[in-house]
Amino acid sequence: MPDGRPDLPVMHRxxxxxxxxxxxxxxxxxxxxxxxxxxxxxxxxxxxxLLFSFLPPSWQExxxxxxxxxTDNLGRDIASRLIYGTRTAxxxxxxxxxxxxxxxxxxxMIAGFYGGKIDMLISCAVDIWMSFPAVxxxxxLVAVIGAGLHAVIIAIVIIDWTRFCRVMRAxxxxxxxxxxxxxxxxxxxxxxxxxxxxxxxxxxxxxIVLLTLExxxxxxxxxxxxxxxxSVASDTPTWGNLIQEGRQYIHQAPWLLGLPVACVVxxxxxxxxxxxxxxxxxxxxxxx
Amino acid sequence: xxxxxxxxxxxxxxxxxxxxxxITFILLRVVPGDPIAMMTGPGATEADIAQLxxxxxxxxxxxxxxxxxxxxxxxxxxxxSISLRQDVGELIxxxxxxxxxxxxxxxxxAASLALVLALTGTFWRDRWPExxxxxxxxxxxxxPDFLWALSLxxxxxxxxxxMPIFGRMDLTVSFDSWTNFYLTESLLRGEFEVxxxxxxxxxxxxVSLALPLMAITTRVLKSCLNAEMNREYVTxxxxxxxxxxxxxxxxxxxxxxVPATTLSGVQFTFLIGGTVLVERIFGYPGIGNMxxxxxxxxxxxxxxxxxxxxxxxxxxVNLLIDLFVTFLDPRLxxx
Numbered sequence: 312m313p314d315g316r317p318d319l320p321v322m323h324r325x326x327x328x329x330x331x332x333x334x335x336x337x338x339x340x341x342x343x344x345x346x347x348x349x350x351x352x353x354x355x356x357x358x359x360x361l362l363f364s365f366l367p368p369s370w371q372e373x374x375x376x377x378x379x380x381x382t383d384n385l386g387r388d389i390a391s392r393l394i395y396g397t398r399t400a401x402x403x404x405x406x407x408x409x410x411x412x413x414x415x416x417x418x419x420m421i422a423g424f425y426g427g428k429i430d431m432l433i434s435c436a437v438d439i440w441m442s443f444p445a446v447x448x449x450x451x452l453v454a455v456i457g458a459g460l461h462a463v464i465i466a467i468v469i470i471d472w473t474r475f476c477r478v479m480r481a482x483x484x485x486x487x488x489x490x491x492x493x494x495x496x497x498x499x500x501x502x503x504x505x506x507x508x509x510x511x512x513x514x515x516x517x518x519i520v521l522l523t524l525e526x527x528x529x530x531x532x533x534x535x536x537x538x539x540x541x542s543v544a545s546d547t548p549t550w551g552n553l554i555q556e557g558r559q560y561i562h563q564a565p566w567l568l569g570l571p572v573a574c575v576v577x578x579x580x581x582x583x584x585x586x587x588x589x590x591x592x593x594x595x596x597x598x599x
Numbered sequence: 600x601x602x603x604x605x606x607x608x609x610x611x612x613x614x615x616x617x618x619x620x621x622i623t624f625i626l627l628r629v630v631p632g633d634p635i636a637m638m639t640g641p642g643a644t645e646a647d648i649a650q651l652x653x654x655x656x657x658x659x660x661x662x663x664x665x666x667x668x669x670x671x672x673x674x675x676x677x678x679x680s681i682s683l684r685q686d687v688g689e690l691i692x693x694x695x696x697x698x699x700x701x702x703x704x705x706x707x708x709a710a711s712l713a714l715v716l717a718l719t720g721t722f723w724r725d726r727w728p729e730x731x732x733x734x735x736x737x738x739x740x741x742x743p744d745f746l747w748a749l750s751l752x753x754x755x756x757x758x759x760x761x762m763p764i765f766g767r768m769d770l771t772v773s774f775d776s777w778t779n780f781y782l783t784e785s786l787l788r789g790e791f792e793v794x795x796x797x798x799x800x801x802x803x804x805x806v807s808l809a810l811p812l813m814a815i816t817t818r819v820l821k822s823c824l825n826a827e828m829n830r831e832y833v834t835x836x837x838x839x840x841x842x843x844x845x846x847x848x849x850x851x852x853x854x855x856x857v858p859a860t861t862l863s864g865v866q867f868t869f870l871i872g873g874t875v876l877v878e879r880i881f882g883y884p885g886i887g888n889m890x891x892x893x894x895x896x897x898x899x900x901x902x903x904x905x906x907x908x909x910x911x912x913x914x915x916v917n918l919l920i921d922l923f924v925t926f927l928d929p930r931l932x933x934x
Contacts, residue, residue: 439618446872447890447909451623451902454894531743535876539891554749558880561764565757572749576742583741
């Protein structure tokens, strides 16, 4: 953690870290694809044309340059479906990760700052929570809430708040022992105000790192739930739905599986690189 | 070995199990959508539905249902599956060996690869092999088992079709198993053709499960080894003329394994959760695959039984890791 204000020099160092640049490029590409989807997509992602089914990507034999990345079993354009799929991925990544961060950070800060019984209660809940297989829990949860994007987001928040809670609790306990907290107590600031005005800003760098990593996790969870058929309706173009369809035609048309898998892998690698890169600059001790 | 230590660990497992039972019960009783309506056809009369409801105990109050369920679980009766109309306990026992063999092989792969990579990185510290190991681990650790499974299918199943991507063994091989532990049983009975086929089908699912675990374990073990290499006993052994390899292998490794196992132990339990999807992707007939079907069919008794089974597996793996740590650390053994 840098001493003093996290001002320019740190920002400079973060922006010069190659992994951060790679991550920002990927995230930027995703944002552009998601926002400009209607203008970037060469075709309507839902438009079927059985005359053009199973066209391979245009650089392969029999490929058609009109369908740059090929078509699926119903003749839908893969490039357009992938671009629209970015929207779902990004919405889930941003909304679910932010909500999980909010819940986990508040509970973690309270547990770490106040200690005692409330800390025991929260820590115990985290331990029990983490002893469940996350994948199984998310599938059961979505089965209970009912399929759909909101269910996916709720499931991610309910499962992953513990990641934030554990780290934020530990970091709050470290910050609590710092001199600035004792000074704030001495001048008579309320505990609530110390926690949110003094301690919280010092937790922000770590929070950003966790948030970035959580976005990657949320994208994977959405893909998994789409793959199992528990996310949005199966005709909506999401990466998970594309993967699920591609798995069925794997020998006939491997690009149907390969392209969406590549999208998910690339976005997860990008977000991870971004998180790890920032972490290394702000917390060099984590290197080994 | 101190018995009281293990007794304590076993006692600690009880609240986890109780929590698992309670949470699954609560979760599944608020499921929207009536499981009885789903299993009966549209032509079912009110009386039929009421009778089935009574048969599955769904006509009592929630508290009464919970008491009934708790009593059944304690006596080992997990009820009857709604979608498969068979005893849940028998269904799970039948499929469990498939998952257990897969998980154990995956853990073996993860642990041995991690050992080799961590030792390589430590032996050639600050030289290109270490940098190679670090960058390899950096990529592997970021990608979850689900994506590894799909990528491996594409690379080794389709682009270079050297590995089977579906099922537990070749359809041309027949094996009349008594225990469903195909791998162990075929080895013991000397039917090596079956063993070969089962192992061949196990490679991709086991490697997909093992890779993320391997990456994290390598990281932990490598940093523990590096910490040991700075200790005085290492310098002493080197000045006494022991080779670097010998010191790492016979002294530092033994000391590094204790903290490394404790730290990465939790990760081994995550691997059990990973089986749910990996088995689904590879059409592997274990309890993970069964769990997804159970959820899709809203088969309450089966879901409850499976979640309980997963919780027990979690606890067993934790105990196994504790046992291994006590075996490694003489201080714990004689405590």
